[in-house]
Every structure is written in structure tokens, then in C-alpha cells.
Amino acid sequence: MTEFLLANEATLRLAVFLGVLALMAVWEVAAPRRRREIPRLLRWSNNLGLVVIDTVLVRLTFPVVAVGLAVLAEARGWGLLNVFEVPGWVAFVLSILALDLAIYLQHVMFHAVPALWRLHRVHHADLEFDVTTGLRFHPVEILLSMAIKLAAVAVLGPPAVAVLVFEVILNASAMFNHSNIRIPAAIDRVLRLVIVTPDMHRVHHSVIPAETNSNFGFNLPWWDRLLGTYRAQPKAGHDEMTIGIDQFRTRRELWLDRMLLQPLRGAARDYPINSDRGGKK
Numbered sequence: 001m002t003e004f005l006l007a008n009e010a011t012l013r014l015a016v017f018l019g020v021l022a023l024m025a026v027w028e029v030a031a032p033r034r035r036r037e038i039p040r041l042l043r044w045s046n047n048l049g050l051v052v053i054d055t056v057l058v059r060l061t062f063p064v065v066a067v068g069l070a071v072l073a074e075a076r077g078w079g080l081l082n083v084f085e086v087p088g089w090v091a092f093v094l095s096i097l098a099l100d101l102a103i104y105l106q107h108v109m110f111h112a113v114p115a116l117w118r119l120h121r122v123h124h125a126d127l128e129f130d131v132t133t134g135l136r137f138h139p140v141e142i143l144l145s146m147a148i149k150l151a152a153v154a155v156l157g158p159p160a161v162a163v164l165v166f167e168v169i170l171n172a173s174a175m176f177n178h179s180n181i182r183i184p185a186a187i188d189r190v191l192r193l194v195i196v197t198p199d200m201h202r203v204h205h206s207v208i209p210a211e212t213n214s215n216f217g218f219n220l221p222w223w224d225r226l227l228g229t230y231r232a233q234p235k236a237g238h239d240e241m242t243i244g245i246d247q248f249r250t251r252r253e254l255w256l257d258r259m260l261l262q263p264l265r266g267a268a269r270d271y272p273i274n275s276d277r278g279g280k281k
Contacts, residue, residue, distance in 0.1 A: 006160055009067055013168055020172045024131040024179040031182040033198065034239060038128050038251065046256045047132035053260075054142040061143055062150070066167060069153045070160040079157015088159065095158030097220075099166045102152040104223040106145065107216040114268040114275075119144070121271065122262050124212065125248040129205050134178030138263060173219040177201040196221050203234045207242040209270050209277040211235065245271060 058065070064072065073079045081091045110120040119141040126133045137145075153163060177196045192200045196217045204215040214231035217224050224230035234241040247266050252258060270277040 006067065006071070006164065009164055012164075013171070016168050016172055017175075020175050021131060024175050024181065027181045028130055028179055033180050033182045033202075034129070036128065036130075036180070038254070042251065043126070043128060043130075043254055044132050046254055046259065047126070047136045049256045050137070050139075050259060051135045054137060054139050057139050058142060058146055062146055064150075065146070066149050066153050067160050067164050069150055070158055070163040073154060073157045074160060077157075078154055080155065081159070082157035091159055092162045092165075095156060095162035096166050096169075098156055099149075099152060099158065099163070100170075100217075100220045101223055102148070103170065103218055104216055104220075104227075106148050107218065108229070108273070110141070111213055111216070111271070112273040114272045116141075116144075117272045118263040118268045121245055121247070121268075122259050124205060124245050124271075125253065125259075125262065126205075127244050127249065127251070127254065128180070129178060129202055129243045130180040131175045131178055133205070134174040134176075136259075138259065140263070170219050177218070192221050194221070195219065199233075199238060202238060202241070202243075203231050205243050206234050206236075207244055207246060208235065209275075211241075212245070212271055213273050 074082055077083065081095065086094070110116040119138045122138040122141070123133070123136050126136055158166075173195060177198050178201060179198050181198055183191070183197060183199065188197050188199050191197050196215070196219060200215055200221060201217075203211050206212055211231060211234055214229050215224055216229055221230070236242070248258070248262060253262070269275065
């Protein structure tokens, strides 16, 4: 099974991506959480256009991606889990947890360093919150994120199948928890004990800096709770909260060309964690 998964990595990842994207899109139409104000065609065409650019750049820049590096690390004995003998299932679980923590810490870093926030705010400047928001990242952020992920894999030495499973789950959960879907409150309270839900992550996309700097988890919700960055609900409530940041608020800013140039435009003010407003509770 492991060999089959690794041999069909690209096909598996594409199938899950398209399947989850389609499922969330249908769910958003059937049971939306918030009213849509901006035409879907405008946002989706530009957000998905950014995904295409990101994917091409990663393939051109990195000859080896995370799963391939994990295979290489295992063959050459690189990384902690290849140095210390542990049962396979323990290595698998530890790898999923460690990689998820690394993504959480990376996310916090992109909110804390003004230069990195300039890149990451492209994700936050979306004026609505739906499944494509979870895919909207500046290409330079994607390249930096891949470099960080490769470094984590090299240090950890996780099983290749664990890296593949983690990447598939992370991508699927990012689309799920950015979706504009309605989940009953009672079910949401249970779900957010084990996975980041849309209502939990939507708080992170509030225009209020203190709310933007909360709920950093993309997959597992435990790091926010353990490290003090958890916020249960937005102050204004989910129906009335304003999505985005206080910059780039016209529909023209949703176009692909504006997103690509956005890190070079305007000040990196208010939202970085170490700013007066960004760190204020």
C-alpha cells in the first residue's frame, strides 16, 4: 500500500484536491454560513489563477518536494526519526504532529515579521471567506513555505507516507476550514476539539487585528489552545464580522495583478503581532 501511494502521489493529491474543492463548493451553495456579496466568478477566477502560478513556480524551483525528500532522507539516514529507532506507527504519529506544529509556528512567524506579513496579507486581504480563500497565497510565500517544510522534513526524517498523508490532509483541511458552510453550533463545538472548523478559523480572517492574530491552526486546533492563541468567537459575531484587513478593500484589489504586487504596496501596519494594534487583546 505504501509503495502504491508513493508511486501515485501526484494523482492522489490532485484527486483529493479536486474532490474536496467540488464538495465544499456544492456545500457552500446548499448551506452558506454568510451571505455572498461579491460575484463568485470574480474571486474564484483570480484566486484559482494564483493557485496555478504557485504550483508552476514550486515545480520549477524545487527539484525535490517534501515527499521526495522524505524518501531520500530515509535512504541516507537523515533526520531524527532515521537516527533513533522507533516503531513505524509511532514515527507516523509523531511526524503528523510535528509537521502540523511546524506549520502552526510558521503561520505565527508570518504574522510576527512585518516583511513576511506583507506576503501573507495577500491571503487575508480577500474580502469574502470561502473555499478558494484557503488556496489564495502569494507565490513568494508559497516558495518560502516549501523551503521551511523541506527543512522540517530534513531535520525530522519522517516516513515518506506520513509526509504524503500530512500534505493531503493539510490541503483538504485548509479548503474545509475556509469554506463558507453552515455547521450546527453543537456539532461545531465537538468538531473543533479535533479539527479546525470554518467557524473557528473565520475568526482569524476578521478585520480586527487582535482577532486576526488568533486561531493560527490550519489542521489541528490543539496548538492554539495550548499556546494561548485560541479565540472562540469573533466579537461582532459571524454574520456581522468584517472579513479582510483595513487595506486593499476595493473589488479591483481582488484581481490577480493586484495580488501579485500587493506586498510592494502600502505599509505593513497594525496587523503584525509586535505592532501596537496587532498584539492588543
